[in-house]
Structure formats: structure tokens, C-alpha cells
Amino acid sequence: MARFDFTIRATDGGARTGTIAMPRGEIRTPAFMPVGTAATVKAMKPEAVRESGADIILGNTYHLMLRPGAERVAKLGGLHRFMNWPRPILTDSGGYQVMSLSDLRKITEEGVTFASHLDGSRHLLTPERSMEIQRLLGSDIVMAFDECPRADQPRDEIARSMEMSMRWARRSREGFYAGGEHAEGAALFGIQQGALDEELRRQSADALVDIGFDGYAIGGLAVGEGQEAMFATLDFAPDQLPADRPRYLMGVGKPDDLVGAVERGVDMFDCVLPTRSGRNGQAFTWNGAINLRNARFAEDTGPLDERCTCPTCATYSRAYLHHLVKAGEMLGAMLMTEHNLGFYQQLMQAMREAIGEGRFAGFATQFRREYLNG
Amino acid sequence: MARFDFTIRATDGGARTGTIAMPRGEIRTPAFMPVGTAATVKAMKPEAVRESGADIILGNTYHLMLRPGAERVAKLGGLHRFMNWPRPILTDSGGYQVMSLSDLRKITEEGVTFASHLDGSRHLLTPERSMEIQRLLGSDIVMAFDECPRADQPRDEIARSMEMSMRWARRSREGFYAGGEHAEGAALFGIQQGALDEELRRQSADALVDIGFDGYAIGGLAVGEGQEAMFATLDFAPDQLPADRPRYLMGVGKPDDLVGAVERGVDMFDCVLPTRSGRNGQAFTWNGAINLRNARFAEDTGPLDERCTCPTCATYSRAYLHHLVKAGEMLGAMLMTEHNLGFYQQLMQAMREAIGEGRFAGFATQFRREYLNG
Numbered sequence: 001m002a003r004f005d006f007t008i009r010a011t012d013g014g015a016r017t018g019t020i021a022m023p024r025g026e027i028r029t030p031a032f033m034p035v036g037t038a039a040t041v042k043a044m045k046p047e048a049v050r051e052s053g054a055d056i057i058l059g060n061t062y063h064l065m066l067r068p069g070a071e072r073v074a075k076l077g078g079l080h081r082f083m084n085w086p087r088p089i090l091t092d093s094g095g096y097q098v099m100s101l102s103d104l105r106k107i108t109e110e111g112v113t114f115a116s117h118l119d120g121s122r123h124l125l126t127p128e129r130s131m132e133i134q135r136l137l138g139s140d141i142v143m144a145f146d147e148c149p150r151a152d153q154p155r156d157e158i159a160r161s162m163e164m165s166m167r168w169a170r171r172s173r174e175g176f177y178a179g180g181e182h183a184e185g186a187a188l189f190g191i192q193q194g195a196l197d198e199e200l201r202r203q204s205a206d207a208l209v210d211i212g213f214d215g216y217a218i219g220g221l222a223v224g225e226g227q228e229a230m231f232a233t234l235d236f237a238p239d240q241l242p243a244d245r246p247r248y249l250m251g252v253g254k255p256d257d258l259v260g261a262v263e264r265g266v267d268m269f270d271c272v273l274p275t276r277s278g279r280n281g282q283a284f285t286w287n288g289a290i291n292l293r294n295a296r297f298a299e300d301t302g303p304l305d306e307r308c309t310c311p312t313c314a315t316y317s318r319a320y321l322h323h324l325v326k327a328g329e330m331l332g333a334m335l336m337t338e339h340n341l342g343f344y345q346q347l348m349q350a351m352r353e354a355i356g357e358g359r360f361a362g363f364a365t366q367f368r369r370e371y372l373n374g
Numbered sequence: 375m376a377r378f379d380f381t382i383r384a385t386d387g388g389a390r391t392g393t394i395a396m397p398r399g400e401i402r403t404p405a406f407m408p409v410g411t412a413a414t415v416k417a418m419k420p421e422a423v424r425e426s427g428a429d430i431i432l433g434n435t436y437h438l439m440l441r442p443g444a445e446r447v448a449k450l451g452g453l454h455r456f457m458n459w460p461r462p463i464l465t466d467s468g469g470y471q472v473m474s475l476s477d478l479r480k481i482t483e484e485g486v487t488f489a490s491h492l493d494g495s496r497h498l499l500t501p502e503r504s505m506e507i508q509r510l511l512g513s514d515i516v517m518a519f520d521e522c523p524r525a526d527q528p529r530d531e532i533a534r535s536m537e538m539s540m541r542w543a544r545r546s547r548e549g550f551y552a553g554g555e556h557a558e559g560a561a562l563f564g565i566q567q568g569a570l571d572e573e574l575r576r577q578s579a580d581a582l583v584d585i586g587f588d589g590y591a592i593g594g595l596a597v598g599e600g601q602e603a604m605f606a607t608l609d610f611a612p613d614q615l616p617a618d619r620p621r622y623l624m625g626v627g628k629p630d631d632l633v634g635a636v637e638r639g640v641d642m643f644d645c646v647l648p649t650r651s652g653r654n655g656q657a658f659t660w661n662g663a664i665n666l667r668n669a670r671f672a673e674d675t676g677p678l679d680e681r682c683t684c685p686t687c688a689t690y691s692r693a694y695l696h697h698l699v700k701a702g703e704m705l706g707a708m709l710m711t712e713h714n715l716g717f718y719q720q721l722m723q724a725m726r727e728a729i730g731e732g733r734f735a736g737f738a739t740q741f742r743r744e745y746l747n748g
Contacts, residue, residue, distance in 0.1 A: 083694065
């Protein structure tokens with residue numbers, strides 16, 4: 001079985017569609033990866049995640065290293081067995097969350113020392129340790145360890161950070177291949193940094209290609225810069241990365257973000273938005289997002305979305321979901337999450353089909369007309 | 375189709391097994407009814423509730439009259455359609471919860487005036503209004519409206535309350551049959567009161583039989599009197615009720631409560647325990663209840679119960695459930711609830727089989743040995 005074969009089946013403008021073949025299964029691209037932070041896609045059984053159309057999910061190194069612990073997951077047979085998800089799992093490196101969630105961070109060339117947000121215990125995360133943790137988890141797609149600076153920093157700070165991330169990328173690759181057998185079944189992605197700066201992004205891309213990775217992520221976006229600045233960066237960043245390798249835009253995004261990024265050559269995404277919004281009573285539809293807390297849904301017998309094929313839309317009315325959300329019932333979070341993940345996967349499938357049939361520009365125009373004016 | 379046919383297939387000592395045939399489906403007895411308070415069995419999809427083995431669920435009049443409102447449920451096509459449960463639903467009368475949950479109660483011969491615990495709005499619940507609400511919900515088994523006094527009250531207070539409940543029972547029957555078409559598809563149960571007093575229970579049973587009901591509930595137990603006092607009451611209360619009608623012990627209970635009550639002639643039960651405990655990390659097993667928060671489960675690769683056939687036990691380890699419960703993940707509540715409901719239904723099925731095969735005494739002895747000493 002192929003360790004990692006990326007095949008582009010069709011291109012349409014900047015957009016591409018294809019497949020990534022891996023030992024644990026095939027990933028159709030453009031792909032959306034639901035986030036399974038703590039060894040669970042929140043409020044979803046894994047079989048329902050699969051039925052929604054997901055080929056791969058994401059796990060968070062930072063959360064899992066703290067609870068239940070990477071060594072414990074390994075002892076229990078690895079993350080796939082632990083959480084009953086037999087298909088590919090991509091794990092992040094912990095770099096982003098150690099910055100955003102932990103306390104008392106100290107960053108040096110060696111790595112990041114931090115205190116757990118759960119119990120205050122002290123930890124050191126380095127490129128080598130991040131690779132070891134992702135190996136212990138049994139990750140299929142391992143992410144290089146990087147620093148993700150805020151986009152509003154001075155340019156020389158962005159440059160300094162990016163250059164350290166590139167040194168960490170090299171150490172990540174060395175650590176990954178030191179993992180031996182695991183590296184034979186897993187793939188390693190590098191992460192481009194450089195914030196919104198074209199020249200820094202170019203330098204970062206060149207450094208990563210020089211090291212050599214199975215795929216390339218675009219990091220440091222979706223950190224508050226806004227869609228316009230993100231799209232302006234995506235007008236050049238994907239093209240700086242090898243055309244024959246998957247490009248993964250980390251932490252993105254809203255449905256219209258996905259369409260605009262696919263248009264610009266991105267192949268993979270992850271985001272907590274469909275799951276988190278679902279738990280908060282927000283549903284995504286082809287006519288925009290709606291909040292089920294709104295009293296106007298109290299006697300609405302229609303489904304969340306007329307065109308959606310998810311189990312929630314096949315069975316339940318907006319009136320019932322309004323009731324569950326208002327009453328704070330767990331079933332509301334379950335059904336809304338299932339819908340949102342289903343909608344996201346249906347959107348990815350519609351994009352894959354439109355690209356394959358050479359009509360992506362028309363699809364994107366119609367999507368935006370309906371979604372943004374719904 | 376039969377409106378309400380109770381057939382006793384076999385008896386074994388005081389225990390009975392049989393079926394209740396109703397237009398929306400058959401109920402195997404002894405039956406355990408999961409509680410679906412606010413039009414949802416918490417953390418469960420209705421299809422999973424059915425797959426666990428439930429033939430009937432319970433809905434709460436008090437909660438549903440306040441949110442989303444009985445008239446609204448009727449407008450939306452009734453409770454079955456609203457919540458996607460096509461099988462029988464038993465609704466309580468609101469009498470118990472108006473006492474335990476509402477504010478500013480005032481009880482008169484007419485009924486109970488109270489303030490909603492949700493928004494403080496004022497409501498009047500009477501036998502007639504309770505029948506109307508249960509009709510609007512589309513209930514299959516309607517409960518008479520009663521007062522449920524605390525068991526530690528003086529005997530004359532218990533007697534006074536029971537006598538008023540019997541007058542309310544007669545008004546309930548009149549209100550129920552005034553409902554016309556609904557009454558043709560639904561059944562009405564009376565509720566015996568009298569706390570722990572054999573003579574008051576006798577008077578209550580005689581009053582109910584004089585009015586005439588499709589089934590008879592034993593109310594006013596499981597309110598803090600303890601298992602010994604409850605069993606002492608069940609040594610006489612079921613036999614005071616007609617042998618050819620179902621006997622329903624309201625709000626009970628723990629697995630060993632169920633076995634002891636079936637032994638004493640009870641046919642139906644409802645309780646929040648399996649669902650509420652599941653959300654709190656407690657699992658029921660053939661060897662007793664276990665709390666998954668306990669650190670001893672952190673690396674336990676076994677299922678919750680070796681003999682359980684529920685989806686949770688088929689798939690997930692105690693170690694994974696320990697992780698989910700500790701992390702406060704919704705999936706933990708979902709999987710634990712599914713197990714507990716599955717375990718309760720497997721216990722009911724085992725009792726039905728043991729009664730049918732004339733070996734219930736041996737079953738009960740072995741159950742208690744394993745469950746209480748596990």
C-alpha cells in the first residue's frame with residue numbers, strides 16, 4: 001500500500017481535485033478534516049463522522065500530550081484504536097496551541113517550556129519531542145513543529161520567528177525519520193510561515209522545499225487578519241509551494257473561506273467552526289449561517305437546509321432543534337454538529353465535482369451569491 | 375388495532391411477564407421506560423433508544439407544558455413526530471414535578487397554582503388541564519393527575535392527600551373521556567397513593583378500581599423512604615391492584631430495585647437513573663455500579679461490562695471512557711448513557727426470559743449475589 005501518493009485528477013483555474021492514497025485509506029481533495037481535539041470529534045460518534053463524508057480527522061498534540069498522555073495512548077494501542085477511528089489522522093505539532101492555550105510560556109531555540117492549562121505541570125515541547133509524541137499517537141500525517149507568531153508583529157519579528165520555524169522544520173524532519181518504522185507508514189508536512197509578507201513566505205517555502213516534505217501547510221493565517229488579508233496572502237502563498245504536493249491551509253474556516261481558498265489552490269483544511277458552532281446553536285446552510293436560538297424558528301417545520309442530505313435534515317424540524325437548543329439539551333448539540341459536518345463535507349464534494357467538470361468558477365459565483373446574500 | 379390489550383404470558387411466584395398491545399406498538403413487560411423529559415432522552419438519538427430495546431418512553435407534562443408548550447407541540451404534529459419517536463409514549467400528569475420543581479405552589483381542591491421554574495410565569499394545573507395537555511401532546515398512556523405528598527408526613531395528612539388524589543382521579547377520567555377521539559387511541563392509568571400505609575393503600579386501590587382505569591400505578595414511593603420500606607410496601611401494594619391490569623411503579627429505580635419490584639408483581643418502571651448516571655460517569659454492570667472517573671480505569675482495556683451487548687461495550691474501552699469523562703467530553707455522556715440504557719433493557723429482557731422459563735427466583739438470587747457483591 002502506498003505510504004503517501006498524491007494524485008491530481010483535474011485542475012480548473014487555480015483549483016485542483018484529486019486523492020491522497022495512504023495505508024489507512026484514501027483522502028479526497030479538496031478535503032475538510034473535522035477536529036477531534038481530545039481523541040473525540042465533540043458530540044459525534046466516529047461512525048457518524050465517517051458517514052458525514054470525512055476521510056481524515058485531526059487530533060491535537062497539545063491536548064493529547066497532557067491528557068491522557070502520548071505514552072498512555074501508545075500503551076493502549078494508539079489513537080486510532082483508542083477512539084475507534086480506523087482511517088487517517090493528521091496531528092498538529094502542538095506549536096500553535098502551546099502559544100494560545102498554555103501558561104507561562106518561554107520560547108528558546110531549543111523549544112517551548114510551558115505550564116499545562118489543566119494542572120499547571122511544566123512541560124518542554126521541542127521539534128524532537130513533538131515528533132516523538134506524534135509517533136506515539138500513531139499519526140498518519142505528522143506536522144512539523146513551528147512557532148506561529150501573531151500577524152500584527154513587526155516584520156523583523158515575523159522574519160526571526162519564521163527563520164527559527166525553518167530550523168525547527170529541519171529538526172522535525174530529522175526527528176521524524178529517527179522514528180524508524182513509524183516514518184514508513186506516516187507522512188510529514190512542513191509549515192510555511194511569514195504572515196502576510198510575500199518575500200518572507202517565499203523564503204519560508206524555499207527553505208521547506210530544500211528540506212523536503214510530503215506535503216506543505218500554510219500556517220500563520222486565520223489568526224485575526226480577516227478574510228481580505230488572508231485571500232491576498234493566498235493569492236501568492238500556495239503557488240510558492242510545490243504544485244505536485246498537497247497544500248494544507250491550517251485552521252480555516254467559514255464556508256466562503258473554503259471556496260476562496262480552493263479557488264487559490266488549497267487542497268486541505270481543518271477548523272473547529274462546524275463543530276463549535278453546532279454546539280452553540282449555529283447551523284451552516286447553502287443560504288448562509290442561521291442561529292437556531294432565534295424565536296422565528298419556534299414553529300418552523302422545515303429542515304435546517306432544504307438541499308442538505310444529512311441525517312438531521314432528513315428527520316428533524318427547525319422547530320425541534322430550536323427547542324433543544326433553547327433547553328440546552330445535549331441532543332441539540334449532537335444533531336447540529338452532525339448537520340454542520342455534513343454540510344461542510346457536501347460543500348467539499350460539490351467543489352470536487354465542479355473542479356472535475358471544469359465549472360468551478362461558475363460554482364463559486366453561485367455559491368457566494370446564495371451563501372452571502374441568504 | 376387494539377387500543378390497549380394486556381396479556382400475561384407467564385407468572386412465576388409474584389412475577390409476571392407479558393405484553394401490552396397498543397396502536398403504536400407492543401410493550402414487553404416487565405418494561406423499563408427511559409425518561410425523555412423535554413422531548414428528548416438526554417444525549418441519545420431516538421433510534422439508539424429503540425436499538426437499546428426500549429418499547430416505550432416517558433415524557434414529562436410539567437416540562438413540556440412550559441417549553442415548548444402543549445399547544446405548540448400539537449400544532450407541530452404531536453410529540454411523536456416532534457421528537458421522532460413513533461412508538462408508545464407515556465406522559466406523567468405533571469403532579470409530581472409541579473411539587474418538586476416549581477416555585478410558589480398553592481394547592482386547592484381545584485388544582486395547583488404555581489410559578490414556572492424557567493421564567494416565573496403563573497400556571498394552573500388541574501386534572502382537566504392535565505388531561506388536555508396530555509391529549510395535545512398525543513400521549514399513548516395518560517396518567518391521572520395526583521398529589522404526591524412526602525412519605526414522612528403525619529398519617530392524617532397522607533390520608534387527606536390520598537383522598538383528594540382519588541377525587542382528582544375521577545375528574546381525570548372524566549376529562550380524559552371528554553377528549554373524544556384521543557381517548558379512543560390512548561389508555562388512562564390511575565395512581566395509587568397512601569405512602570407506606572397498608573390500609574390507606576387499600577382504600578386508594580379500591581377507589582381507583584371503582585373509577586376504572588386501563589392500568590394502575592403505584593405512586594408516592596422512591597421519594598426517600600429507602601429500599602427496605604419500599605419493598606415492605608410492595609409486599610402488599612401490587613396485590614391490592616387488579617391482577618389483570620399492568621402495575622406501574624413510578625420513578626424506580628436502581629437495578630436491584632427493579633428485580634425486587636418485579637418479584638413483587640410490578641410490570642412497568644421509569645427512572646432517570648440510567649441516563650443521569652451516564653452523564654455523571656457512572657456505569658451499571660452485572661457486577662454493580664462503577665464510576666469511570668476512578669483512576670483505576672485509566673489503562674483498563676476491557677469493556678464496561680464483559681456480558682453487555684450494547685454498542686459502547688462492543689467498541690470502547692474503560693480507558694477511553696475514563697478519558698472522555700475526565701475531559702468532560704459530550705461523547706462520554708453519549709456512550710455511557712447508551713450503555714446504561716442498554717444494560718437496563720438487557721436486565722428487563724433477562725427477567726422476562728427467567729419468568730417465562732419459571733426460574734425467576736434463581737435468577738434474582740444470582741443477580742443479587744453478583745450485583746450487590748461486585
